[in-house]
Amino acid sequence: MAFKLTERIRALLRADAHGVLDALEEKSLLLKQHLRDAELELLQKRARVGALADEESRLRDELGRQEALVAALDEDVRMALAGGKEELARFAVRRLLPERRELEQRRASLEDVGQTLDKLRRRLEEQEGAYPELVQRARARLAEARQGEATPDRLDLGADLPEEEVELELLRRRGAAAGGQA
Numbered sequence: 001m002a003f004k005l006t007e008r009i010r011a012l013l014r015a016d017a018h019g020v021l022d023a024l025e026e027k028s029l030l031l032k033q034h035l036r037d038a039e040l041e042l043l044q045k046r047a048r049v050g051a052l053a054d055e056e057s058r059l060r061d062e063l064g065r066q067e068a069l070v071a072a073l074d075e076d077v078r079m080a081l082a083g084g085k086e087e088l089a090r091f092a093v094r095r096l097l098p099e100r101r102e103l104e105q106r107r108a109s110l111e112d113v114g115q116t117l118d119k120l121r122r123r124l125e126e127q128e129g130a131y132p133e134l135v136q137r138a139r140a141r142l143a144e145a146r147q148g149e150a151t152p153d154r155l156d157l158g159a160d161l162p163e164e165e166v167e168l169e170l171l172r173r174r175g176a177a178a179g180g181q182a
Contacts, residue, residue, distance in 0.1 A: 028145050035138050045124045052117040059110040066103045073099060139163060
């Protein structure tokens, strides 16, 4: 009877230990997934910043053309009035007024894009600054979890590899993938 009781207790402890290891593995996987999600978010923000910067540049170009057109139409109105050509001045004013409205709309659009771009750049800068610390903290947690789960009956492939070596290999592969896309 005592033998059966100790066997049951041993079995329960073994099952509990395996449950703890499973929970640690799950937490490690979740932590790694969160790191991947954070990196993906940074990449998406960088792409958004690039797209907004392109949009801002395009709007600046359009604004320059619009300003030149409005200046030319202003000059046409001035010359027509100076030459006593009332009908010609009216014609130029009819062309000038819609162009001025469009010019103001473009200025407002450019200002909106500029403000959005500034906010996004600041946010990205903050997150890029915090990301290395997040990675370090995650690595520390993963290392703690690995130490806690190290048992002789578990096969831990790659545990003897330094994290830096793994990171270098990932950077090489990302560089090769980026080079293939260009």
